[in-house]
Amino acid sequence: RAKSLGRNRMVIFDSAMDAALQERQQLELELRNAIRDDCFNIVYQPQVCRVTGRIAGVEALARWTRPDGRPVEPSLFITIAEEAGIVSELDALVLRQACREASGWHELVLAVNVSPQELRTPHYAKLVRDVLAESGLPPQRLRLEITETALLEDKTMVAYTVRELSRLGVRFTLDDFGTGYSSLDHLRTLQLEGMKIDRSFVADLGREPESITLITSIIALGHALGLSVTAEGVETKQQLALLRAAGCDEFQGYLFGHPVSAEELRRRLRLPRAA
Ligand code: C2E
Ligand code: MG
Numbered sequence: 201r202a203k204s205l206g207r208n209r210m211v212i213f214d215s216a217m218d219a220a221l222q223e224r225q226q227l228e229l230e231l232r233n234a235i236r237d238d239c240f241n242i243v244y245q246p247q248v249c250r251v252t253g254r255i256a257g258v259e260a261l262a263r264w265t266r267p268d269g270r271p272v273e274p275s276l277f278i279t280i281a282e283e284a285g286i287v288s289e290l291d292a293l294v295l296r297q298a299c300r301e302a303s304g305w306h307e308l309v310l311a312v313n314v315s316p317q318e319l320r321t322p323h324y325a326k327l328v329r330d331v332l333a334e335s336g337l338p339p340q341r342l343r344l345e346i347t348e349t350a351l352l353e354d355k356t357m358v359a360y361t362v363r364e365l366s367r368l369g370v371r372f373t374l375d376d377f378g379t380g381y382s383s384l385d386h387l388r389t390l391q392l393e394g395m396k397i398d399r400s401f402v403a404d405l406g407r408e409p410e411s412i413t414l415i416t417s418i419i420a421l422g423h424a425l426g427l428s429v430t431a432e433g434v435e436t437k438q439q440l441a442l443l444r445a446a447g448c449d450e451f452q453g454y455l456f457g458h459p460v461s462a463e464e465l466r467r468r469l470r471l472p473r474a475a
């Protein structure tokens with residue numbers, strides 16, 4: 201009896217696996233088509249400067265809706281794209297469109313996410329140079345957000361790319377700081393301009409007493425290394441007050457604005473249209 205029950209379970213398990221696998225393959229197929237047809241929307245989220253209290257920059261975030269109209273979580277489609285080895289193409293589309301849209305936005309800094317895979321490809325520096333040239337965005341206004349996982353493998357290649365682009369004036373920020381592995385070594389050896397404290401630390405502010413000590417130490421570490429420190433996921437005034445007191449340089453989060461379309465951003469900030 202136990203045996204037959206076991207076998208039945210196996211059957212149910214198999215078909216659930218099958219459905220999940222099929223759904224996943226379907227998503228990957230649709231994602232490939234979306235990359236081929238350049239079907240992504242980009243939304244922009246403000247980054248606010250502590251000193252001026254004004255919006256100093258925006259982070260470009262990719263959005264994707266399936267052909268049937270259902271939106272897909274960015275963390276999901278980015279993961280699928282990474283696993284399928286097609287995230288570089290996706291990142292390049294986002295970079296190109298964001299640079300084109302942001303080129304006319306006065307002094308606003310444009311932050312774009314770059315995947316581990318892409319940063320390791322030898323021609324990435326050339327891609328960025330080309331996109332900057334064709335969009336007219338000054339290199340000083342581009343900030344590339346790299347995740348720590350990007351740095352785990354092939355550090356030499358990553359360091360080369362960072363060096364090449366830094367010479368042009370492009371700046372690099374370590375994203376989601378505190379969630380990766382060998383952060384301290386990377387902060388020391390790479391030519392970075394800033395770090396972003398992961399929003400999980402910010403979420404704990406005001407909830408966990410020791411979180412203030414932790415954030416203050418992270419900020420002090422960043423400053424000691426000459427980095428500008430941005431907090432992501434700032435949602436409440438209390439979090440903002442604590443981050444301010446701790447000396448954080450820049451803030452990003454729903455308290456200042458959700459990510460919005462280029463159109464909406466222009467309206468809010470009274471920015472001109474891209475040329
Ligand atoms: P990220 O780079 O850390 O981006 C910040 C994420 O936090 C965004 O999620 C943003 O919508 C969300 N967020 C901003 N403020 C708040 C807040 O106050 N509270 C909360 N709870 N969340 C907030 P999103 O857009 O879902 O993106 C998730 C991740 O997907 C990004 O994390 C980034 O790593 C990745 N991603 C998005 N677009 C791209 C892209 O074009 N290329 C690559 N490689 N990765 C991308
Ligand atoms: Mg980011």
Ligand code: MG
Nearest residue numbers: 375376396432
């Ligand atoms: Mg982040």
Ligand code: MG
Nearest residue numbers: 376398399432
């Ligand atoms: Mg994050």
